[in-house]
Amino acid sequence: xxxxxxxxxxxxxxxxxxxxxxxxxxxxxxxxxxxxxxxxxxxxxxxxxxxxxxxxxxxxxxxxxxxxxxxxxxxxxxxxxxxxxxxxxxxxxxxxxxxxxxxxxxxxxxxxxxxxxxxxxxxxxxxxxxxxxxxxxxxxxxxxxxxxxxxxxxxxxxxxxxxxxxxxxxxxxxxxxxxxxxxxxxxxxxxxxxxxxxxxxxxxxxxxxxxxxxxxxxxxxxxxxxxxxxxxxxxxxxxxxxxxxxxxxxxxxxxxxxxxxxxxxxxxxxxxxxxxxxxxxxxxxxxxxxxxxxxx
Amino acid sequence: xxxxxxxxxxxxxxxxxxxxxxxxxxxxxxxxxxxxxxxxxxxxxxxxxxxxxxxxxxxxxxxxxxxxxxxxxxxxxxxxxxxxxxxxxxxxxxxxxxxxxxxxxxxxxxxxxxxxxxxxxxxxxxxxxxxxxxxxxxxxxxxxxxxxxxxxxxxxxxxxxxxxxxxxxxxxxxxxxxxxxxxxxxxxxxxxxxxxxxxxxxxxxxxxxxxxxxxxxxxxxxxxxxxxxxxxxxxxxxxxxxxxxxxxxxxxxxxxxxxxxxxxxxxxxxxxxxxxxxxxxxxxxxxxxxxxxxxx
Numbered sequence: 001x002x003x004x005x006x007x008x009x010x011x012x013x014x015x016x017x018x019x020x021x022x023x024x025x026x027x028x029x030x031x032x033x034x035x036x037x038x039x040x041x042x043x044x045x046x047x048x049x050x051x052x053x054x055x056x057x058x059x060x061x062x063x064x065x066x067x068x069x070x071x072x073x074x075x076x077x078x079x080x081x082x083x084x085x086x087x088x089x090x091x092x093x094x095x096x097x098x099x100x101x102x103x104x105x106x107x108x109x110x111x112x113x114x115x116x117x118x119x120x121x122x123x124x125x126x127x128x129x130x131x132x133x134x135x136x137x138x139x140x141x142x143x144x145x146x147x148x149x150x151x152x153x154x155x156x157x158x159x160x161x162x163x164x165x166x167x168x169x170x171x172x173x174x175x176x177x178x179x180x181x182x183x184x185x186x187x188x189x190x191x192x193x194x195x196x197x198x199x200x201x202x203x204x205x206x207x208x209x210x211x212x213x214x215x216x217x218x219x220x221x222x223x224x225x226x227x228x229x230x231x232x233x234x235x236x237x238x239x240x241x242x243x244x245x246x247x248x249x250x251x252x253x254x255x256x257x258x259x260x261x262x263x264x265x266x267x268x269x270x271x272x273x274x275x276x277x278x279x280x281x282x283x284x285x286x287x288x289x290x291x292x293x294x295x296x
Numbered sequence: 297x298x299x300x301x302x303x304x305x306x307x308x309x310x311x312x313x314x315x316x317x318x319x320x321x322x323x324x325x326x327x328x329x330x331x332x333x334x335x336x337x338x339x340x341x342x343x344x345x346x347x348x349x350x351x352x353x354x355x356x357x358x359x360x361x362x363x364x365x366x367x368x369x370x371x372x373x374x375x376x377x378x379x380x381x382x383x384x385x386x387x388x389x390x391x392x393x394x395x396x397x398x399x400x401x402x403x404x405x406x407x408x409x410x411x412x413x414x415x416x417x418x419x420x421x422x423x424x425x426x427x428x429x430x431x432x433x434x435x436x437x438x439x440x441x442x443x444x445x446x447x448x449x450x451x452x453x454x455x456x457x458x459x460x461x462x463x464x465x466x467x468x469x470x471x472x473x474x475x476x477x478x479x480x481x482x483x484x485x486x487x488x489x490x491x492x493x494x495x496x497x498x499x500x501x502x503x504x505x506x507x508x509x510x511x512x513x514x515x516x517x518x519x520x521x522x523x524x525x526x527x528x529x530x531x532x533x534x535x536x537x538x539x540x541x542x543x544x545x546x547x548x549x550x551x552x553x554x555x556x557x558x559x560x561x562x563x564x565x566x567x568x569x570x571x572x573x574x575x576x577x578x579x580x581x582x583x584x585x586x587x588x589x590x591x592x
Contacts, residue, residue, distance in 0.1 A: 029449045037457040038449050088416060093387075093408035112389035113460055116412070120384060120419065121453045127423050128444035137434035141427060144440050148424035153325045153334050157417045161333040164409055 009286040013055055020054035020079055021046075023072045027080075028132070029125045040110050040118040041125070044083050047101040052219075052287070053078040053186055057194040059283040060208065066198025070135055074143060074193040077130040081151050082186055084122035085160065087115055094164065123151070135197060143193050150192075155185030163247065170248045176217070179250070183223070184216025191215075191284070204278055211273045215288055218266045222291045224249040225259050230296065263292040305582040309351055316350035316375055317342075319368045323376075324428070325421045336406050336414040337421070340379050343397040348515075348583070349374040349482055353490035355579040356504065362494025366431055370439060370489040373426040377447050378482055380418035383411055385456065419447070431493060439489050451481030459543065466544045472513070475546070479519070480512025487511075487580070500574055507569045511584055514562045518587045520545040521555050526592065559588040 024045050029038045054075035061071040090097040090105040091112060098108050107115035130147060133140045150156060159181020166174070191212040195205055228251050251259060271285035320341050325334045350371035357367040386393040386401040387408060394404050403411035426443060429436045446452060455477020462470070487508040491501055524547050547555060567584040570577035 036461070037454055041449075084416075088412060091409075091412065093412060114457075116384060116387065116389060117453055117457050117460070120380075120415075121449050123416065123419055124444055124447045124453060125449060127440060128448050131437060131441035131444060137437040138432075141433040141437040141440070144423060144437070145427035148420055148427060151420045152424050153337075153417050153421060157413055157420060158333055161410075161413050164413070165332070 009283070009290050012059070012283050012286070013050060013052070016055035016058050016075075017051040019058065019068065020051050020072070020075045023076045024079065027076055027125065027129055029121065029128075037114070037117055037121055040106060040114050041083075041121050043109065044087050044100075044106050044118065044122070045080065047083075047103055049082075049101055051079060053082055053190040055287070056187065056190040056212075056284065057197075059281070059287075060191045060194030060200075061198040062194075063277070063279040063281045063284065064195060064198030064200055064204070065279070066194070070133070071194050071197035073129050073131075073133040074147075074197060075190075077126040077147060078186060078190045078193065080122045080126040080129060081147070081156070084119045084126070085156060085186075087119040087122065089160065091115060094160075126151075130193075133197070139196060143196050146189055146192050146196075150185040150189035155181045157181075159183070159185070166248045172253050175248055175250060175253060178248075179217055179220045180213060183220040184213045187216035187219055188212030198279075207273075207277055211270055211277075214266060214270050214273070215284070218263060218270060218288065218291050221250050221259060221263050221266070222294055224251045225256065225263065226294070226296070227251070228256060260292065267292050305579070305586050308355070308579050308582070309346060309348075312351035312354050312371075313347040315354065315364065316347050316368070316371045319372045320375065323372055323421070323425055325417065325424075333410070333413055333417055336402060336410050337379075337417050339405065340383050340396075340402050340414065340418070341376065343379075343399055345378075345397055347375060349378055349486040351583070352483065352486040352508075352580065353493075355577070355583075356487045356490030356496075357494040358490075359573070359575040359577045359580065360491060360494030360496055360500070361575070362490070366429070367490050367493035369425050369427075369429040370443075370493060371486075373422040373443060374482060374486045374489065376418045376422040376425060377443070377452070380415045380422070381452060381456065381482075383415040383418065387411060390456075390460065422447075426489075429493070435492060439492050442485055442488050442492075446481040446485035451477045453477075455479070455481070462544050468549050471544055471546060471549060474544075475513055475516045476509060479516040480509045483512035483515055484508030494575075503569075503573055507566055507573075510562065510566050510569070511580070514559060514566060514584065514587050517546050517555060517559050517562070518590055520547045521552070521559065522590070522592070523547070524552065556588065563588050 029041060057071050057075040057078060058068050061068060086100060087106050089095050090100055091107055098105055105115070106118060127144060127147070130144055131140060133143065152158070159178050162174070162178040163182050166178070188209055191208050192205060195208045200208065227249070254262065267288045271288040274281035274285045274288065325337060353367050353371040353374060354364055357364060382396060383402050385391050386396055387403055394401055401411070402414060423440060423443070426440055427436060429439065448454070455474050458470070458474040459478050484505055487504050488501060491504045496504065523545070550558065563584045567581035570581045570584065
């Protein structure tokens with residue numbers, strides 16, 4: 001397995017995080033004088049996190065020699081959708097998590113109704129933000145349609161539902177379907193939006209989509225491994241909560257050695273897939289190769 | 297005050313309701329085999345209601361001689377956004393209403409987490425549905441941007457927040473701003489989307505937007521009058537809940553006679569405004585004239 005220089009990847013991730021955080025400081029919802037609700041949404045947007053989805057938007061756009069300015073709105077939009085899903089996931093009626101990224105969850109900080117509405121706000125503003133993309137309206141409309149599909153019943157919110165309300169005998173096929181929704185859809189659409197901003201044609205886009213699903217699968221697989229083996233400090237949340245709750249994940253059907261082995265093989269295969277695409281996809285390949293060894 | 301034939305209006309409302317309900321039977325989320333979540337969203341979409349917003353979409357499109365088929369996706373989208381806002385509003389952390397339109401609220405029927413996610417689903421799918429509009433992508437992108445703005449922090453969700461968390465001395469200006477968000481934004485954007493589907497130019501669109509805000513204000517004013525004076529049977533929910541909770545609404549600052557008088561005058565003025573526009577806006581004018589006398 002070819003090893004990638006982690007310093008290079010970490011520098012790219014850090015640079016993308018600073019870039020999207022600058023973008024998030026200028027989103028429209030901050031300019032709204034109506035109510036305190038916007039500041040609640042900002043609290044969650046500022047909670048840090050690795051900003052992997054914005055990184056993927058920018059990396060895909062840059063891979064095709066698109067300018068980062070063309071995809072900044074999309075990068076903010078995917079981070080807003082990701083953040084909305086965390087805010088709603090943490091609510092007492094859902095996963096009931098009191099902390100998120102080492103800080104009090106929004107409903108703990110501000111109240112349940114406030115967190116509910118702030119999540120709604122982030123979801124709807126993601127579309128408002130995306131629609132400000134400085135590209136032709138036809139391309140922007142294509143991006144919005146893909147974002148709605150990725151966040152919709154077949155994917156993100158459907159996957160969250162499956163995660164909450166599974167059947168006890170849910171098997172491999174069911175778990176993979178849940179992951180394609182809960183995690184992979186937003187990883188995939190991040191790459192798709194970046195590629196669209198970079199001018200991808202349909203053929204490249206289809207390959208990116210397919211590889212994006214596999215990268216998302218890998219992302220969840222390594223998250224499940226960490227949930228079993230990581231430390232609370234490293235994760236920034238409680239550990240083994242999934243299995244303690246009897247939730248189904250990939251570690252329900254794979255022993256830990258098989259899971260680690262599957263992660264390594266998938267990482268190499270996904271990296272090779274990206275390297276075979278037109279353009280320079282080295283940043284995305286590096287992320288894939290990094291994931292099996294990640295500590296958080 | 298010129299009286300409008302209520303039979304004609306009721307026929308138009310009923311026809312628009314049947315039309316959008318046919319559309320709602322064919323939305324993409326029903327074709328999703330992933331999870332039970334879609335059927336929960338459908339439960340709320342099928343709870344009836346007057347379908348005023350889809351009526352306004354169609355009426356504005358028809359006023360400019362647009363074909364109803366051009367605005368059916370938009371009509372479904374605004375009804376989905378309206379329904380999401382009701383589902384989340386009814387949750388225990390919010391208004392804590394057990395019934396909606398004479399049936400158990402979704403969280404009573406299915407559970408809180410389920411209702412939360414079904415609301416999220418309706419919100420995101422509204423955008424997915426709108427993006428399928430059979431018009432040029434530039435026009436569809438314009439529609440999506442307006443829908444996001446109407447549902448966003450400055451309007452729908454911001455207004456819901458203001459409604460939940462007001463200051464005790466909130467005065468007339470504050471209440472009017474809340475209404476522009478909570479109620480008027482979706483009334484206005486319904487007319488805007490219909491007008492855009494009907495091919496409106498910017499000048500007509502600006503007039504429609506402004507009149508839409510005033511129609512939305514009238515809608516809330518007559519709702520507040522009903523909340524004070526209506527019966528539970530007529531409203532399909534508990535009466536005087538707003539004032540019992542100490543919520544601020546227009547009846548906090550107007551006595552009932554002044555409110556009824558203001559409603560009558562606004563109705564006539566808004567109807568005249570629509571009648572002065574290019575095209576045949578009689579259906580919308582009729583709705584405006586009907587509102588001061590509505591019983592539910």
